[in-house]
Amino acid sequence: MIEISVDSLLVKAGRKTLLKIDHLVLSSSNIYGIVGPNGSGKSTFLKVLSGVTDSYSGNIGINGLNLRVNKLSLSKKMGNLIENPSFYPYSTPMEYITFQAEMRSGRKMENLKQPEDILLKVGLSAKKNERIGVFSTGELKRLGIASAFVGDPEIILLDEPTENLDIFGKDLIHDLLNEYVKLENKILIVTSHDLPFVEKVCNEIFFLKNGYMSGPMELKIITRTTVYFHENITEKTIPVELNVIHRGENFLTVMGDFNLLLDYALKNGLRIKKIETDNPLSKKYKEIFSD
């Protein structure tokens, strides 16, 4: 069981408060999401947690150990992706990932299977020996995520993991996160503007507004999707497994995954006019940050 406790955390730049958290406890095995507009303090929070900066007041404990005092031993257990991932252009992914793993473990890696596996999972296996300098922004993001996961860290901090990723990349990351959190004693903290992604992967979500944190919001409501058709569907029989909660003359509203509904439409020759997703997190987000 891993537990991160934050008490009276205050980060200031001059007179401006960048981050203020009175009390927060995060425990394994969960994926926590932190959302908020630009400049709300999300990246600052991750920088403080990862030990990049120790210019803060208050106390951060990981399993009872003070982060400021035990930074070296605690950072061995952490993997992170902070800010936009940046690398050395003349290095290769394999070299970089091995470097990260060896720095965390403090010894030479005899077996390179783990770096190879993680590169395979993020879809960079074929490019493991190419120069990083020629990579696209999305590939750099994948590599950054791989470097956060290598070495089996207990705590992973990801800053905007889906930014610049295509739909396949997002799916890969989604699978990787879910696979990781199923293991025991792992905590994952994700900050993102990608609300559907956060909603999809996180168990609890916190909101950061001007450095102040509120939440958590437990995501028990599942996304509702309404699909509108060109045809009238009043006479159609709708299978139960589609989870339809509402229907009209030319639309159907379903809970959760709407892929079955799309299959149904395809089989029955229905032409889709538009798709509307009613995202509870987006609603909450707008409610909090609308001013």
Added chain:
Amino acid sequence: MIYRFLRLIKYYLVYSFRSRSFVFMALLNVFISILILLVMSSSGTLLKSFVPGNIKQIELPTFLRERVYNFQWANILIYIPILSAAFFGSTAIPYEYERGTIYNLYSLPITRFQFVLSRVMGATILSFLSTLIIVGFQFFSVAIYFRRMPDDTFVFYVLLLLLVTFSDVTMAVAISTFFKNSGHSAIAFLIVYLVIFNIFSLVGTDAGIIPAIFIKTNADRVLYGIFLNSDPYFLTYSFSLSPLPENTILFISSILLFYSFTSILIAYGVTMLRREYR
């Protein structure tokens, strides 16, 4: 702990060796060396232009040839550690800010002191290796022009060069910690070294505040004098140390080491004080 420190240096060196800046510096030094070799081969023609009359050939006495040889090589060589320090030392830390890799490095289980020291050691190795290219050419040119190998003092020559390089690089790294832009830090280092120190030397020495030898640029110049073997009454073969007493050499070396360790402490202090929020 030691493994992580060495691994940090190794990774820095691995990607730096492939970088354009190292390749450029290495090629530049090769180019400079070839130019010196060409100048050496034409030095007889140059000398003839100073001699009146229609003399077809000038044979210089060996000791004069050796002095010309020393002057030609060392007069160029003395600038290389400074330029290399500006090239590698000044960029070692700001480069991490420019690329954004600093956040990853700071989150690794290493201390700030290890980080600073790894960059100092890495940049010193890079600077020294690029300087050694010229020294290598110089070494083999002895065999070509004098048909003999350099004497034993060559080792001291190289060690003193390493000391100067180390001292220049540490100073460049210390100055660079005030900047997040490698170009700015390189220019700042050159301004401090070439302008500020010289002004301080003039003013400080004139006012009797500090003996001239304690200013780094002056201490460097004493060692450069050894490289040039510029004492006219000491005309033995090149690479031999000029007739400075050993105590003076040790004294100068300790001044440079003092500058180096002070620079490392400054670099560490500034790195510790920096707030890495943005």
